[in-house]
Amino acid sequence: MNREVDLYKLRINIDRLLERLDDLAKIGAIENTDGCSRLALTDEDKEGRDLVVTWMRDLGMDITIDGIGNVVAVWTGPHTDPTLKPVMTGSHIDTVKTGGRYDGNLGVLAGLEVVETLAEAGISTRHPLAVGFFTDEEGSRFPPDMLGSLVYVGGMSLEDGLDTVGIDGAVLGDELERIGYRGGAPCPAVAPHAFVELHIEQGPVLEAEGVTIGAVESVQGISWTEITIKGQSNHAGTTPMHLRRDPGYAAARIATFVRELALELGGRQVATVGQIKLHPNLVNVVAANATITVDLRNTEEAILQQAEQRLVEFCDRLAEDEKVTITTRSLARFEPVVFDPEVVDRVAHTAAELGYSVKRMPSGAGHDAQMLARVCPTAMIFTPSWEGLSHNPFEFTAPEDLEAGTNVLLHVLAALANENGYNK
Numbered sequence: 001m002n003r004e005v006d007l008y009k010l011r012i013n014i015d016r017l018l019e020r021l022d023d024l025a026k027i028g029a030i031e032n033t034d035g036c037s038r039l040a041l042t043d044e045d046k047e048g049r050d051l052v053v054t055w056m057r058d059l060g061m062d063i064t065i066d067g068i069g070n071v072v073a074v075w076t077g078p079h080t081d082p083t084l085k086p087v088m089t090g091s092h093i094d095t096v097k098t099g100g101r102y103d104g105n106l107g108v109l110a111g112l113e114v115v116e117t118l119a120e121a122g123i124s125t126r127h128p129l130a131v132g133f134f135t136d137e138e139g140s141r142f143p144p145d146m147l148g149s150l151v152y153v154g155g156m157s158l159e160d161g162l163d164t165v166g167i168d169g170a171v172l173g174d175e176l177e178r179i180g181y182r183g184g185a186p187c188p189a190v191a192p193h194a195f196v197e198l199h200i201e202q203g204p205v206l207e208a209e210g211v212t213i214g215a216v217e218s219v220q221g222i223s224w225t226e227i228t229i230k231g232q233s234n235h236a237g238t239t240p241m242h243l244r245r246d247p248g249y250a251a252a253r254i255a256t257f258v259r260e261l262a263l264e265l266g267g268r269q270v271a272t273v274g275q276i277k278l279h280p281n282l283v284n285v286v287a288a289n290a291t292i293t294v295d296l297r298n299t300e301e302a303i304l305q306q307a308e309q310r311l312v313e314f315c316d317r318l319a320e321d322e323k324v325t326i327t328t329r330s331l332a333r334f335e336p337v338v339f340d341p342e343v344v345d346r347v348a349h350t351a352a353e354l355g356y357s358v359k360r361m362p363s364g365a366g367h368d369a370q371m372l373a374r375v376c377p378t379a380m381i382f383t384p385s386w387e388g389l390s391h392n393p394f395e396f397t398a399p400e401d402l403e404a405g406t407n408v409l410l411h412v413l414a415a416l417a418n419e420n421g422y423n424k
């Protein structure tokens with residue numbers, strides 16, 4: 001039988017993929033929703049990791065865990081050349097506190113589905129295939145986001161990664177040790193031959209345009225800042241307005257400023273205040289201090305820098321006007337990333353060949369692929385998100401779209417893994 005024809009006709013098993021998505025989503029499940037809560041390196045994350053590692057082992061994959069807890073499983077078929085660098089896919093299985101079941105999880109479980117589909121059909125790729133899940137992609141417990149993949153590619157030292165302090169005061173290295181996922185494989189790791197990540201879009205574009213597959217060309221730049229405001233705590237009833245030094249008011253001013261700034265800059269500029277903490281946080285007390293976070297993103301580095309500068313200037317003026325002190329700390333800063341045009345083309349052409357509609361687009365969210373792009377040819381595949389919802393337990397992608405995305409992943413990975421001399 002002709003192996004080429006077999007591979008061309010091959011399709012993934014959507015029921016098997018849905019079953020794994022469902023089993024993983026049961027861990028940290030959020031009541032009365034389909035969503036889940038598995039913040040990085042919590043007990044729920046450990047349980048999720050254990051389940052995925054069991055599946056990797058069941059598929060006969062060779063599993064390594066590195067010093068920051070990234071897990072990589074390599075598959076070699078009977079005719080694979082094990083001396084070649086693997087073609088890699090994967091994503092993350094940690095979630096935000098109120099997360100969905102698809103963000104990250106899809107990319108990892110779709111990778112396993114591709115391996116199982118090939119193994120079942122008795123088809124080997126020339127290069128090995130690797131499926132990984134990276135530690136703390138979300139960064140909501142241990143900023144920055146994509147921390148595990150950043151260490152994987154050498155963008156942060158292992159020591160700095162392990163020393164990261166979480167929003168709950170926990171130290172990343174201690175938590176990694178506690179859940180038993182501090183492995184011995186070196187970081188940075190050897191770069192794969194190529195990397196392709198399947199992910200839900202997490203935005204409204206594909207659904208609105210009725211398109212099934214996104215061929216992701218780039219990821220926008222990300223800037224996270226924590227702002228601490230200190231003022232004078234005092235009595236809410238007795239303190240005249242003109243004598244107040246109110247961190248709560250200053251925090252609210254910053255929140256409205258960044259919204260207006262994003263609207264003024266226009267284009268793809270977005271701005272979010274996701275966290276506001278007041279102390280002592282009581283109805284009749286002018287707060288003593290406030291901590292707020294600002295998330296700024298843009299596909300254009302120059303405009304992102306302009307937004308950051310404007311925020312600094314605003315905080316300086318505000319500190320003077322309200323007689324508070326304002327200090328800032330960068331939690332994450334990544335420039336926009338452009339993916340490898342050949343791999344992006346491969347995604348777009350493969351989707352079209354399989355009969356799916358396709359749109360080239362940027363990513364609004366951060367992804368492990370943007371870190372891998374530093375060391376090897378990389379691109380991403382997007383599938384539509386219902387009503388553009390993500391980082392929300394009601395995140396949903398229709399089974400036929402999951403199937404389409406995973407079929408594209410299958411054929412892109414197989415093509416890359418069968419090419420000669422692809423890695424430039």
Ligand code: GLV
Nearest residue numbers: 137138145365366
């Ligand atoms: C990570 O998911 C991010 O884009 O914040």
Ligand code: MN
Nearest residue numbers: 103104137199
């Ligand atoms: Mn994600």
Ligand code: MN
Nearest residue numbers: 096103138391
């Ligand atoms: Mn996410």
